[in-house]
Amino acid sequence: MLNGPLLKNILLFSLPIAASSILQQLFNSADTAIxxxxxxxxxxxxxxxxxxxxxxxxxxxxxxxxxxNVLIAHYIGSGRREKISSAVHTSMLFSVIAGxxxxxxxxxxxxxxxxxxxxxEDILDSAVGxxxxxxxxxxxxxxxxxxxxxxxxxxxxxxxxxxxxxSGVINVLLNLFFVIVMKLNVLGVALATDISTAFSAALVVxxxxxxxxxxCIKLSxxxxxxxxxxxxxxxxxxxxxxxxxxxxxxxxxxxxxxxxGSTAAAGSAVSMNYEYIAYYVNSAFGQAAATFxxxxxxxxxxxxxxxxxxxxxxxALFAALLLCIGFVAFRYQASALxxxxxxxxxxxxxxxxxxxxxxxxxxxxxxxxxxxxxxxxSSVPAAENMICICVVRIIWRFTVFEHFRTLRTxxxxxxxxxxxxxxxAAVTFIIVCRMAYKKLPAVSE
Numbered sequence: 001m002l003n004g005p006l007l008k009n010i011l012l013f014s015l016p017i018a019a020s021s022i023l024q025q026l027f028n029s030a031d032t033a034i035x036x037x038x039x040x041x042x043x044x045x046x047x048x049x050x051x052x053x054x055x056x057x058x059x060x061x062x063x064x065x066x067x068x069n070v071l072i073a074h075y076i077g078s079g080r081r082e083k084i085s086s087a088v089h090t091s092m093l094f095s096v097i098a099g100x101x102x103x104x105x106x107x108x109x110x111x112x113x114x115x116x117x118x119x120x121e122d123i124l125d126s127a128v129g130x131x132x133x134x135x136x137x138x139x140x141x142x143x144x145x146x147x148x149x150x151x152x153x154x155x156x157x158x159x160x161x162x163x164x165x166x167s168g169v170i171n172v173l174l175n176l177f178f179v180i181v182m183k184l185n186v187l188g189v190a191l192a193t194d195i196s197t198a199f200s201a202a203l204v205v206x207x208x209x210x211x212x213x214x215x216c217i218k219l220s221x222x223x224x225x226x227x228x229x230x231x232x233x234x235x236x237x238x239x240x241x242x243x244x245x246x247x248x249x250x251x252x253x254x255x256x257x258x259x260x261g262s263t264a265a266a267g268s269a270v271s272m273n274y275e276y277i278a279y280y281v282n283s284a285f286g287q288a289a290a291t292f293x294x295x296x297x298x299x300x301x302x303x304x305x306x307x308x309x310x311x312x313x314x315x316a317l318f319a320a321l322l323l324c325i326g327f328v329a330f331r332y333q334a335s336a337l338x339x340x341x342x343x344x345x346x347x348x349x350x351x352x353x354x355x356x357x358x359x360x361x362x363x364x365x366x367x368x369x370x371x372x373x374x375x376x377x378s379s380v381p382a383a384e385n386m387i388c389i390c391v392v393r394i395i396w397r398f399t400v401f402e403h404f405r406t407l408r409t410x411x412x413x414x415x416x417x418x419x420x421x422x423x424x425a426a427v428t429f430i431i432v433c434r435m436a437y438k439k440l441p442a443v444s445e
Contacts, residue, residue, distance in 0.1 A: 006304070006311050010288050014315065016161035017152065018284030022277050034175040034189055045262040046126035046186045048269020049119050052250045054134060055276065057102065059243030061142045062283075064098070065091075065149035067236025069287070070294045070373060071228070072153035077298030083228075084214040088150050089221045090228040092208070095146035097224075099139030106135025117255035120262045130186040137194030140201040147204035150215060152291060163203040171196035238382035239373055245385050249393035256401055256410050264407065267347020270338040274327045274352065278320055278359050285316035285363075286370030293374030300440050305375075313367045320360040328357045347407070354411035361418040365425035372429065375436040380428050388421040 068091035075083045110131040119127050148160035171192050178188025208217040257268050289312040296304045327334055335348035369381030396413045 006292070006307055007315075010285070010292060010308065010311050011315060013152075013155065013157050013291070014284045014288040014312075016157040017287050018281045018319075020148065020157070020161045020164045020284075022280050034172075034179050045120065045266040045269070046123040047130055047189060048272075049114070049117075049123065049127050049254065049258060049265050050131050050134070051269050051272050052247050052254045053113065053131060056244055056247035056251065057106075057135075057138060058141065059247055060102075060240045061099075061138070061145045063240030063243040064142075064233075064236040065095075065145040066239040066287070066290065066373060066378075067091075067232035067234070068146055069149040069153045070235045070290055070376070070378075071231050072150060073291050073294035073374075074298040074376075076154060077295035081214050085216075085221065086225050087228050087232070088208070088215055088217065089223060090225045091146045091150060091232060092143070092205075092217060093222045093224055094229060094232070095142040096139060099142035102138040102142070103135050106138065107132055110135065117251055118258040120258060120265065123262055126186045130190045133187055133190035134193060137190075137197050140194065140198040143201040144197065144204055147201065147208055150208065151204070152287070154215065155291075159207055160204060163200040166203070167196040167200035170199055235373060235376065235378045238378035241382040241386065245382075245390035249390040252394050252397045253410050253413070256397055257407065259405075260407060263341070263343050264347050266339065266341070267335075267344040268351055268407075270335050270344060270348040271351035271356065273338065274334060275356055275359060278323045278327070278356065279362065281319050281323060282316050282363050282366045283370075285312045285319070286366050288312055289367055289370040290374035293371050297375050297436070297440070302437060302440060305371075309367065309371050312371070313363065316367055317360060317363045320363050324356050324359050328352055350407060351411055354408060355414045358415040358418065361415060361422060364422040365418070368425050368429040372432050375432070377432045377436065380432055381425070384424045384428055385421060388424050389417045392417050392420065 068087065072084055072087050075081065075087065111128045114124060114127050114131065144160075144163070148163075151157070151159055174192035174195055175189050178184045178192055182188055184191065205217070208215065211217070254265075254268075258265050289308060292308045292312075293305050296308065331349045331352045332345060335345040335352070338348075339345060365381075365384075369385070372378070372381050393413050396416075397410075400413075401409050
């Protein structure tokens with residue numbers, strides 16, 4: 001990361017992360033598809049209405065893990081390898097504790113939360129059962145995310161991908177077994193996700209036990225060091241907030257979509273699977289920007305940091321355009337993978353045309369946000385996303401939508417907020433870059 005060609009290395013680093021994130025999301029997509037194809041008639045809507053809540057949990061977990069990634073990358077770039085071991089052990093123990101807390105809270109908030117977002121009465125019980133079972137597996141999700149972040153901080157993005165590829169196969173097979181053979185419906189698909197996530201977490205932990213000294217986990221060294229945890233949270237919490245604000249705002253929008261009935265909710269859920277895929281590709285190049293920038297900024301290589309930003313922006317934008325245009329062009333075929341209902345497919349295609357077609361706009365603020373994180377400025381992008389996306393979408397839900405109650409009214413707010421955020425991000429990015437340059441201890445290149 002500190003030397004050599006950037007174009008190829010960033011691409012080779014980003015693609016496994018993109019594949020990993022997509023596979024992680026496909027756990028829920030597999031749940032949706034199998035529930036829609038083989039479950040009872042309401043199974044697709046029951047799983048799909050949890051989509052934004054599941055995405056919220058995944059976003060918080062992966063966002064917190066960014067703190068570990070950037071901190072360790074800074075230690076590598078600045079040559080402070082003696083700090084790495086304590087950062088690794090603090091990160092992994094924190095992931096276990098935080099995961100257990102999330103799992104416990106989830107058991108109590110599932111029913112009230114799904115009621116709050118107007119989940120249709122005919123699918124409420126099934127949706128609550130799915131969400132509670134999903135929350136039970138959150139500790140495994142967080143262990144995987146933090147373990148993967150540790151490996152990626154030193155440039156290893158392939159083994160986390162390998163873990164998810166194997167667990168993804170397990171997830172699909174267990175989904176089919178629990179739904180078709182055991183007739184467990186939505187409970188079965190959630191259980192399959194938990195088991196497969198536990199497998200990926202166990203594999204990453206095993207690799208860390210076998211790592212070289214700086215990155216090797218030893219049970220005797222597992223403890224929370226306050227100074228390390230503070231640094232992780234300073235970067236990770238704003239990153240988690242930035243990831244989560246999308247989901248928080250979208251949960252409010254989901255409550256509006258649910259008022260159109262379970263068929264509309266199911267169709268929207270189908271479309272969201274493709275939106276997540278496009279978003280995670282953007283996020284992968286963003287994580288590359290944060291990791292590469294983190295090491296090179298700590299090493300004082302400012303010109304190289306600028307090259308990293310431009311390359312990540314170009315590669316992310318190209319990938320987003322390719323994916324989004326492709327999904328929209330084959331929207332009917334893509335939607336039919338998840339459901340055979342003509343009405344649900346039509347609802348899905350309406351959202352794909354309105355939202356996904358313009359989603360490449362997200363690249364224009366995502367890459368600057370991740371670059372700022374890499375330089376240690378994590379609160380700025382979190383604040384701008386909180387205001388420009390979360391607040392605007394919630395206001396839209398209770399003002400514009402109440403006057404024009406159509407699905408298209410809900411969907412159009414997505415590109416509207418992307419444009420606002422891009423403009424704000426451009427200004428803040430320039431300001432932060434100037435501040436970061438002045439704080440460099442030594443500027444090379």
